[in-house]
Amino acid sequence: MGIGQELRDVLNEETVNRILQEALARGGDFADVFAEQRFRTAIVLDAGKIDSVTYGYPRGAGVRVFRRNQTGYAFSDELVFSSIMDAARVASSVVETQGRKNPIDVTRRNHAPPFTLVNPEPLMIEASKLDVLQRMDAAARAADPRIVSVRIEYVDEVRDVLVGTSDGVYVIDRQYLTSVSCVPAAQSGGKRGSGLATLGGRVEADYFTRVSPEDAARRAGLQAARLLDAGPAPAGAMPVVVAPGWGGVLIHESLGHGLEGDGVRRGSSLLSGLAGTRVASPLLSVVDDGRWPNGRGSSTVDDEGTPTQRTVAVDAGVLSSYLLDKQNAALLGLRSTGNGRRMSYRNWPIPRMTNTYIDKGTSDPVSLLSGITKGFYASELGGGSVETTSGNFNFAVREGYWIENGKLTRPVRGAVLVGNSLETMQRIEGIGNDLRVDTTRGTCGKDGQSVPVGVGQPTVRFSSITVGGPSI
Amino acid sequence: MPRQPAVELAEKVRIQAERSGAQEAESYLESSTTTEVRLRQGQIELLHQAVVQGLGLRVFRDRRMGFLYTTDFRETVLNELVNRTLSLTNQATPRDENKIAEFLAVSQTDLEVNDPAVVQLRPEDLVRFARSAEESAFAQDSRIQTTRDVRCGTTVVEIFFSNTYIPRQTYRATTVWLSATPIATQGGQRREGTFTDRKRFLGDLARPEQIGQRAVERALARLGAGPVPSARVPVIFAADAAGVFLQGLFPAFSALNVIEQRSLFAGKLGQAVASPSVTIVDDGTMRRGLGTRYFDGEGAQTHRTVVVDRGVLRQYLHSAATARRMSVPPTGNGIRSYDSLPMIGPTNFYIDAGSSTQKLIEEVRRGLYVTGLAGFGVDTVSGEYSQEVDGQWIEKGALTKSVEGVTVAGRLDEMLLGIDGVGSDLDFRSNVVSPTIRFKELTVGGGA
Numbered sequence: 001m002g003i004g005q006e007l008r009d010v011l012n013e014e015t016v017n018r019i020l021q022e023a024l025a026r027g028g029d030f031a032d033v034f035a036e037q038r039f040r041t042a043i044v045l046d047a048g049k050i051d052s053v054t055y056g057y058p059r060g061a062g063v064r065v066f067r068r069n070q071t072g073y074a075f076s077d078e079l080v081f082s083s084i085m086d087a088a089r090v091a092s093s094v095v096e097t098q099g100r101k102n103p104i105d106v107t108r109r110n111h112a113p114p115f116t117l118v119n120p121e122p123l124m125i126e127a128s129k130l131d132v133l134q135r136m137d138a139a140a141r142a143a144d145p146r147i148v149s150v151r152i153e154y155v156d157e158v159r160d161v162l163v164g165t166s167d168g169v170y171v172i173d174r175q176y177l178t179s180v181s182c183v184p185a186a187q188s189g190g191k192r193g194s195g196l197a198t199l200g201g202r203v204e205a206d207y208f209t210r211v212s213p214e215d216a217a218r219r220a221g222l223q224a225a226r227l228l229d230a231g232p233a234p235a236g237a238m239p240v241v242v243a244p245g246w247g248g249v250l251i252h253e254s255l256g257h258g259l260e261g262d263g264v265r266r267g268s269s270l271l272s273g274l275a276g277t278r279v280a281s282p283l284l285s286v287v288d289d290g291r292w293p294n295g296r297g298s299s300t301v302d303d304e305g306t307p308t309q310r311t312v313a314v315d316a317g318v319l320s321s322y323l324l325d326k327q328n329a330a331l332l333g334l335r336s337t338g339n340g341r342r343m344s345y346r347n348w349p350i351p352r353m354t355n356t357y358i359d360k361g362t363s364d365p366v367s368l369l370s371g372i373t374k375g376f377y378a379s380e381l382g383g384g385s386v387e388t389t390s391g392n393f394n395f396a397v398r399e400g401y402w403i404e405n406g407k408l409t410r411p412v413r414g415a416v417l418v419g420n421s422l423e424t425m426q427r428i429e430g431i432g433n434d435l436r437v438d439t440t441r442g443t444c445g446k447d448g449q450s451v452p453v454g455v456g457q458p459t460v461r462f463s464s465i466t467v468g469g470p471s472i
Numbered sequence: 473m474p475r476q477p478a479v480e481l482a483e484k485v486r487i488q489a490e491r492s493g494a495q496e497a498e499s500y501l502e503s504s505t506t507t508e509v510r511l512r513q514g515q516i517e518l519l520h521q522a523v524v525q526g527l528g529l530r531v532f533r534d535r536r537m538g539f540l541y542t543t544d545f546r547e548t549v550l551n552e553l554v555n556r557t558l559s560l561t562n563q564a565t566p567r568d569e570n571k572i573a574e575f576l577a578v579s580q581t582d583l584e585v586n587d588p589a590v591v592q593l594r595p596e597d598l599v600r601f602a603r604s605a606e607e608s609a610f611a612q613d614s615r616i617q618t619t620r621d622v623r624c625g626t627t628v629v630e631i632f633f634s635n636t637y638i639p640r641q642t643y644r645a646t647t648v649w650l651s652a653t654p655i656a657t658q659g660g661q662r663r664e665g666t667f668t669d670r671k672r673f674l675g676d677l678a679r680p681e682q683i684g685q686r687a688v689e690r691a692l693a694r695l696g697a698g699p700v701p702s703a704r705v706p707v708i709f710a711a712d713a714a715g716v717f718l719q720g721l722f723p724a725f726s727a728l729n730v731i732e733q734r735s736l737f738a739g740k741l742g743q744a745v746a747s748p749s750v751t752i753v754d755d756g757t758m759r760r761g762l763g764t765r766y767f768d769g770e771g772a773q774t775h776r777t778v779v780v781d782r783g784v785l786r787q788y789l790h791s792a793a794t795a796r797r798m799s800v801p802p803t804g805n806g807i808r809s810y811d812s813l814p815m816i817g818p819t820n821f822y823i824d825a826g827s828s829t830q831k832l833i834e835e836v837r838r839g840l841y842v843t844g845l846a847g848f849g850v851d852t853v854s855g856e857y858s859q860e861v862d863g864q865w866i867e868k869g870a871l872t873k874s875v876e877g878v879t880v881a882g883r884l885d886e887m888l889l890g891i892d893g894v895g896s897d898l899d900f901r902s903n904v905v906s907p908t909i910r911f912k913e914l915t916v917g918g919g920a
Contacts, residue, residue, distance in 0.1 A: 049565035052813055055557050058543040074521045077543040094519040130563055149732040185734045185853055194853040234703040235917035268620050385847040389664045394847040394860035415858040416849055416879055468858040468879025468917040472702050
């Protein structure tokens with residue numbers, strides 16, 4: 001069956017036109033219909049046993065109407081024309097103006113995908129998925145005798161989406177996504193520690209022959225064991241160097257959310273009105289790329305049917321572009337940058353990051369440690385958050401090291417790092433040439449909607465960040 | 473409210489699963505309507521209506537478990553999904569605890585989770601509440617020129633549960649909420665404050681004017697904030713912050729995490745894990761509680777469980793499976809939605825109220841009063857705690873300047889044993905709450 005055929009059976013160009021006509025019957029600047037069907041497989045392995053196997057099959061369609069800053073949204077869990085028409089009527093009730101006469105005529109668009117998957121991973125047979133999990137479990141346990149438990153979660157999904165918009169777009173896309181997380185716990189003499197390894201992305205079925213799941217699991221096991229012996233993290237402001245790859249969660253929280261068009265348009269983001277001005281060290285360039293190979297945030301089109309793109313958001317310290325969806329772009333007099341994303345058909349699109357990273361610099365990563373007499377090296381990060389009004393952000397470090405006289409010395413346990421976006425971004429002293437973008441673990445939550453994202457960076461050095469350990 | 477055929481289909485599919493080789497099966501149908509309006513500067517920014525209907529079906533064969541969920545109720549699709557799931561179930565490992573509940577004695581008391589007045593609310597009413605909350609916010613202070621938004625909404629949810637042994641059980645629950653986030657501006661500085669009230673019954677909801685006012689107080693309190701130097705001092709968590717902290721601590725009480733050695737409370741039953749002033753309760757039967765339900769997601773009756781009694785760890789919280797593994801009665805904490813397996817979660821989970829709140833601040837010579845926690849911070853495996861906070865500095869028993877950009881850190885075991893005061897201000901605006909609590913000493917990580 002063709003991609004999205006089941007969606008197309010209900011929502012062809014003609015029925016989409018009728019739904020959008022109904023949605024705009026009371027007026028409004030714009031309407032869209034978004035239909036989605038997912039097939040999801042989840043397997044949990046805990047204590048060496050396949051704990052549960054899940055198939056999920058959610059599907060439905062939602063209709064949005066907006067007039068300037070006002071949005072109406074309703075959806076149906078039933079993919080039936082009459083139910084979607086009902087949703088269109090509910091969504092239209094937000095608008096209280098004269099009816100619109102212009103006929104709507106959507107045309108099918110085909111956009112080039114950012115990369116092509118020949119045989120995507122979710123299509124791998126179930127027995128092979130189970131085999132990967134069993135091998136990871138054994139490898140994590142073998143890493144250290146103090147490993148007492150391992151939990152591994154595997155999820156894959158095939159997501160078909162269909163978008164029809166009153167500005168004439170009609171697109172269908174299929175998106176594949178796989179993620180595996182492995183969490184070993186170590187215990188010794190009353191101390192406990194946990195490790196984490198993640199694998200996946202929008203990948204091919206032979207992915208697990210090209211990366212070694214055993215290596216990843218072993219590293220997580222060693223990390224759990226290492227944390228048993230690690231000392232307490234320091235407290236206070238000091239020089240900080242953040243490791244490449246997943247460390248990009250730092251830029252995601254500190255500047256990324258502030259660049260999103262909704263806060264900018266409302267004037268609630270601290271980056272509102274700063275386009276074209278210096279917001280960071282001239283060493284810093286920030287890119288949001290919806291087409292990064294295998295990235296969790298990658299797709300052909302966003303959830304409003306706009307083709308994704310590579311956006312340079314900060315160019316050598318100057319704010320060069322916000323990250324925009326259609327509605328906020330219109331309100332700001334700009335064009336969408338392909339960042340209108342939604343968690344599912346039950347949610348309206350809002351501006352979101354895709355794969356966001358600090359672009360590579362010129363420094364040798366090792367040289368970034370030199371000259372630091374006492375500082376903190378964040379080798380493995382956790383999650384973070386930001387309040388975009390103030391720019392105050394935090395990100396958790398799962399594992400770190402003391403930097404003493406330009407060298408990594410003692411390992412320390414996790415701690416949170418905090419700062420203010422604009423202050424912290426001025427304090428960048430050096431950026432490595434070792435850019436890595438993580439495609440395996442990012443999930444970003446905003447306004448009750450979770451979406452998969454990629455983050456990345458090279459090694460980055462800051463003159464000062466506040467480290468929140470217990471040790472003064 | 474649910475499309476009636478769906479309820480019948482859910483039963484039919486379960487029975488069909490049993491005929492196709494599932495020895496036991498359980499169906500969980502969730503049907504809900506959510507309406508929310510968001511208002512900003514007097515104008516409706518969002519009107520959202522969500523009518524949800526989803527089915528979760530668990531099947532068991534030879535003590536192996538499989539699960540499927542869907543919103544597609546076409547009979548052919550359901551049949552196909554059941555068959556696929558049964559065949560995938562053969563790949564799972566048999567586990568003794570994979571067994572569904574055989575009977576359910578539902579409470580005969582009215583737990584008061586369904587308020588017809590909430591069901592009656594129309595979008596215009598929600599707009600009216602939001603408008604008066606926003607207007608009262610603007611009226612408070614000239615430094616409040618805008619809001620991020622004001623949100624008002626309702627949810628009406630209906631649960632249908634049945635399994636191989638238990639005939640169909642159902643209940644309906646309502647929720648109404650009102651939340652304001654004004655932005656205070658002074659010089660170039662902008663700070664927001666949020667105050668949210670959430671209740672089962674409309675009559676229990678704080679007046680919109682109060683919500684606007686409390687949110688403004690929070691935003692204004694944050695103006696002019698800055699870091700303080702690093703120090704080890706007494707730290708007070710105001711009630712809302714303490715509730716967020718308690719939420720982070722919850723996984724430590726999960727019996728699954730205890731069994732798998734992922735909890736700092738593993739092996740601590742019967743021991744003192746907190747100071748004698750601390751009693752922690754999980755109560756799924758509390759009248760009008762936001763976490764109250766007649767039965768949990770796998771058909772276990774809900775209970776009031778004293779988890780920590782005057783500092784001593786008395787019980788872990790269980791799903792049916794962990795209760796069976798540890799040979800204890802289930803606590804009714806198998807929490808789920810139709811699209812997830814039951815996981816051990818809180819019902820109404822709280823630190824019980826103590827004596828006086830004001831005294832907690834007055835007794836501190838020099839310390840930090842924390843009103844907000846941000847991001848992740850509680851590691852219930854290793855027992856480490858480190859989090860971004862904001863609040864006010866305490867000098868000689870009084871609140872002085874506003875503080876932000878700092879962290880607090882400690883070891884959870886020492887922190888809990890070091891709680892030397894519990895306030896009386898317990899207020900159920902969420903299903904996980906705490907009164908104000910004071911830690912004898914924590915590390916505050918500050919600026920240079």
